[in-house]
Amino acid sequence: MDVKPRLPRGRQFFANPGPTNIPDSILHAVAHVTVDFNDPAFLAVYDRCVAGLKRVLRTEQSVFMYTGSGHAAWEASMVNLFSPGDTLLVIESGYFSENWARMAQDLGLVVRSVAADWRRGAEIGAVEAALAADAAHEIKAVCAVHNETATGMVLPLPAIRAAMDAAGHPALLLADTISSLGSLDFRMDEWGVDVAVGGSQKGLMLPTGMSFTGVSARAMAAHATSRLPKSYFNWTNMLARRHRSFVGTVPTSLFYGLEESLRLIEEEGLEQVFARHARLAEAVRRCVRHWSGNDGPQLFCLSPDRYSDSVTAILLPEGHDAERVRRIALEAFNVSLGGGLGRLGGKVFRIGHLGDLNEPMILGTLASVEMALRLAGVPHNPGGVAAAMDWLAEAAGQG
């Protein structure tokens, strides 16, 4: 069926998996007049934000922040820890583990991979085996994407730490928490994560522009001997500054936003934030599973214990174009969906369900997707929205 684009009206339903919806109160906080980043009044805000960020990361160790996107924090984690030719073990998860590996190679590091089926996720046993095989301890770090945004799958970080310990391997554990932090349970210190990479624009519900790394004492020791060239991201440079983060100008606006973000998160409570994400994610999955009947779209992730509660990738039946579904959703209904990344381009679309989200937002999105499937001629079992509603009504009934 041909669908004529309409002038967008009403609020856009932003169902990309990131950046995410920004609550109005954060938008207004970010729209702050310029201040001196050394002004005592700003420093009080700043210090509160750093303390709050540590609570969200669940760490009492160090945090370094960057004016940059999530990729900046990735790069910071590497140039601060490693020397040219160092070896990393990257656990394959999807597009973002590939990108992280490519960045490491760009920077002159050697990458070994734990290969994985993107629909099932890496086997922990394979991680342990790879480490056990590295008797010389050439591997300096294990890189794990906590929540693979491209596929909607979680890696169980505690199991990976357990595998590292079981192998008696001294490598550092680096976790990309960009699309999990503030949405899914994450505990840097308790789980033995050495570097946690995060950004402003996902669970923290801020605009893109600030990213950060939680850094363990062990990682700080590794930093002392790293020889990759670095300046903008250099932790040692940062420690010499009042802010103990940032080289150059501090993006003050985002800290006013972060202060409000932390207020919202802690008002709700981290546990309740996670529970809300789990509830809405389950609604999406029930909807998709309903559609699946009769060769319809399927959940891309085939490992139920690794479903992501912040993003769901949906695989279209062979011969159908996910980009067409996305275009119809956008042009006819003002709903913005995520596309397939890398080798998944055109094959999947993705629904982000993280950040400032509630039932009618997710149901309005699912209803629009169901209509877009119909208009795109993608076979599916109608009634997915009703399945999602059954679940959400039941969940509401249980308080």
Next chain:
Amino acid sequence: MDVKPRLPRGRQFFANPGPTNIPDSILHAVAHVTVDFNDPAFLAVYDRCVAGLKRVLRTEQSVFMYTGSGHAAWEASMVNLFSPGDTLLVIESGYFSENWARMAQDLGLVVRSVAADWRRGAEIGAVEAALAADAAHEIKAVCAVHNETATGMVLPLPAIRAAMDAAGHPALLLADTISSLGSLDFRMDEWGVDVAVGGSQKGLMLPTGMSFTGVSARAMAAHATSRLPKSYFNWTNMLARRHRSFVGTVPTSLFYGLEESLRLIEEEGLEQVFARHARLAEAVRRCVRHWSGNDGPQLFCLSPDRYSDSVTAILLPEGHDAERVRRIALEAFNVSLGGGLGRLGGKVFRIGHLGDLNEPMILGTLASVEMALRLAGVPHNPGGVAAAMDWLAEAAGQG
């Protein structure tokens, strides 16, 4: 089933029939620094707004504006036209026609009513009969609520004007367009309306605070002899000012908002704005009609040719409390519905579908209402949302 309130998260779905959702670009325009209302730069904005407001009213006659709500414009229409003891013919439509009549009585006017069943609407024949019976032409004006916000029903103004003409009666025609202007077709000059009462906070998508009246040349003539005391609302006072509206300070902020509102409306085109309202309203009605089977909730309005495209009132089955449904929608799903007004309190709830609205917004709302009906134990035929989706997908398919 007991529903535990949740901390509101995500954007509230505001499905009250007014005030309405304010687009971000209007919110930001309204957040304007203070300016001198006589500053030439502001006067240019002001003059453009007045011209645009006339285009929306479809009038080339006068417009007067007030710092005030819609009730202010009602009062302005009366104190500027009438003298103590004058008689008005109010066509009963619901809560707002009652209120208008009561205001007239408060101000010392005499009210005759054309009685009507609130679910079916007044008969045009009865209007004509009332006028024909007034051989002495005591009736100075016919008061018609174009769109009765409390019941979701439209009065056909051209038919009323035709009835007045048929009766050869010289009364003025006053129309309350508060919840129709900018949402439903309205043509002041073509339809022979003498005074059109409107407000900022509905189809114009602005905050509450500014209201206005379109005024015909005939109404200006009546104004010249009116003796009700007036000052704040006095048109003659206004004509002596540069702004030819307002007594006292001009609410400059709202004009920056109005400029953006008019830009949005005219970018889309009034006809397309009306078509969008009609499309979304029909989705609501198909949903409610689906629920209705087996003693479920019903459309309050029983006259299909008078369905309102800006608000729908839904009557609960006997013994069920509409306020409970509203409370659950608000507390569990962050959806704000309109309640029953006056004698309809507890019996109906209302869904506003006017202003800056699109498909996922209305579907997210309907889905939440369907869940709230379930949680409140109100009998209904599940699947109303699917019926709405059928319609909206079909409409999108037709471009």
Next chain:
Amino acid sequence: MDVKPRLPRGRQFFANPGPTNIPDSILHAVAHVTVDFNDPAFLAVYDRCVAGLKRVLRTEQSVFMYTGSGHAAWEASMVNLFSPGDTLLVIESGYFSENWARMAQDLGLVVRSVAADWRRGAEIGAVEAALAADAAHEIKAVCAVHNETATGMVLPLPAIRAAMDAAGHPALLLADTISSLGSLDFRMDEWGVDVAVGGSQKGLMLPTGMSFTGVSARAMAAHATSRLPKSYFNWTNMLARRHRSFVGTVPTSLFYGLEESLRLIEEEGLEQVFARHARLAEAVRRCVRHWSGNDGPQLFCLSPDRYSDSVTAILLPEGHDAERVRRIALEAFNVSLGGGLGRLGGKVFRIGHLGDLNEPMILGTLASVEMALRLAGVPHNPGGVAAAMDWLAEAAGQG
């Protein structure tokens, strides 16, 4: 000298005496999404605002609020208290006392005036004499503009109350506090004021759109027997509503702003707010007095004990046009000054120094005015700004 207009750049210095500068935090609070004015979450904000407004008014009696400008609150004070033909004693102060009197006459009331020289202010003895002469107690109310915005002069309300008491006259005392409340000391209950008329757009630093009246128990008793027609402003109608204010829609946006305004005022403390106004006002006066030498501009107000701390009117020497000075300040320096009102048009310009103001704002304004005087060829003793700086530096030195 000819001055070519420039495109305005930088922030406009808004030195009109009202509306006033709105702090960013209030602008952002006002840019609130629409809410249901009966929503419990809003009602909590609303109730806090009403309580805070009473603290600013220093009353424990009633407050009624209106969607409207200050003139709406004036009209409300009259239609709620009086009956056709009732007599008011208006103390002449300037343009606004004239306007108030004219409004009373528009509404069918009889006005007696205590005449006054606008540059010196009314004599309290004349007020007492007028009351003493009214043995029949025909005068129902004394109307006093606490701070005459057109001339920059204050009326000592406690002295007026004392005069009323001395005369043993039962009239009500109505005070227009529009440009004094939140800027100058005002104590409704302690000073025996029966109705205090105020608006959002001055000391409360909000956009225009909400006004209010504090109402004493004695005034409520008078209301019970008043016979002027009223509906939109009717206190009795209001008392029947949950909000005990407003007829029709509540302007919710402004209440989010008012909540922030009250927070700012009470964070600083009312006494400190008044002290800041007094300090900045004295800087303006010292500047003008310095200019005055050799037939320069003069303070319009000739009674030092009645200087207004929220606005200063400056009288130009004969033969010089105040509007030209204003135009140059606006076009060359982006400084907006107040003009002369009514019979003072062209003769005076006014500097508002109320609301959210500090030293560099007032000094930037005064410097621009001094340059504008020069460019307009108005004789003056240069160095007024230095005189203001002497004072402000001394004041800062004393903490």
Next chain:
Amino acid sequence: MDVKPRLPRGRQFFANPGPTNIPDSILHAVAHVTVDFNDPAFLAVYDRCVAGLKRVLRTEQSVFMYTGSGHAAWEASMVNLFSPGDTLLVIESGYFSENWARMAQDLGLVVRSVAADWRRGAEIGAVEAALAADAAHEIKAVCAVHNETATGMVLPLPAIRAAMDAAGHPALLLADTISSLGSLDFRMDEWGVDVAVGGSQKGLMLPTGMSFTGVSARAMAAHATSRLPKSYFNWTNMLARRHRSFVGTVPTSLFYGLEESLRLIEEEGLEQVFARHARLAEAVRRCVRHWSGNDGPQLFCLSPDRYSDSVTAILLPEGHDAERVRRIALEAFNVSLGGGLGRLGGKVFRIGHLGDLNEPMILGTLASVEMALRLAGVPHNPGGVAAAMDWLAEAAGQG
């Protein structure tokens, strides 16, 4: 004299040399809801911004943008052009040339310096001599800070290009335009600049968070052979993307702001923007020169032909603490001044006069500084503000 801090009220006068004042319309544009950076509607905004940025840079060659601060763009310019051990010739200008050199060394480059007196600026002859002496053409690039923010001095880039040409040296010319672009005349192509480093937060009047480099064809050729490790800043990576800039998420919010920034700049006209900066800067200098009499504060820059029109550094007389002056200005008058950087700490303070600025803003600042000098007991010739006013009035009189 002891100065008691006051609670800040009124708008802060932000007279730091950067970040700069952000106009309200830009703040509101930046407060944009999240969008997909691949959404066609966003891409249209993005492409317009890139074209506009090129007009401001006066280049038709390449532009690469980074989520990062100005230091990120510095780093990008180095890692994209050079290989380990490459030599740069850094022209000493002050704190920022030192920092740039230090960053180069951090990244493994070799730095030669053209030493200079910070108060007089480098001699062009010394630049030419250094290049002429480099017969082997070991110097890969000349690094020049166009406007040294720490001292308020400009380097004449055309003269440097002429010196390079005169020496027949093939080195690239890298210019830091962070505090000049959009404030001072700069012409990348005409002046033969190979890399121009700029940031969002100065003349473009945006929040900190986006920086960029204009890149010549010659620089692109050098890029092709550079071997410093790079990923986040890698131009080749960027060219493979639709946006031809950014690795990772695009900071969409800032582009809505940039669109408005470009609109403001081009509405005024670049030449008029520069003229405004020159006019206001001259006012500051005349004020400071007036203060200087009798061992008062002096202009730090001793070379009048190199005065910066975007920032002025002011040297306090021996034995006086610039930080105390800054603290008093902040705490007593809510004026934020820049401090002395590096070896100038405590010796100078700086007034930024760039971006969205006008006469009353600069005069309010100067008046506050003069009061702060007095309160801090710093000797000075009072009347600097009057000297600034004389100049500004004269300039206004000339249209």
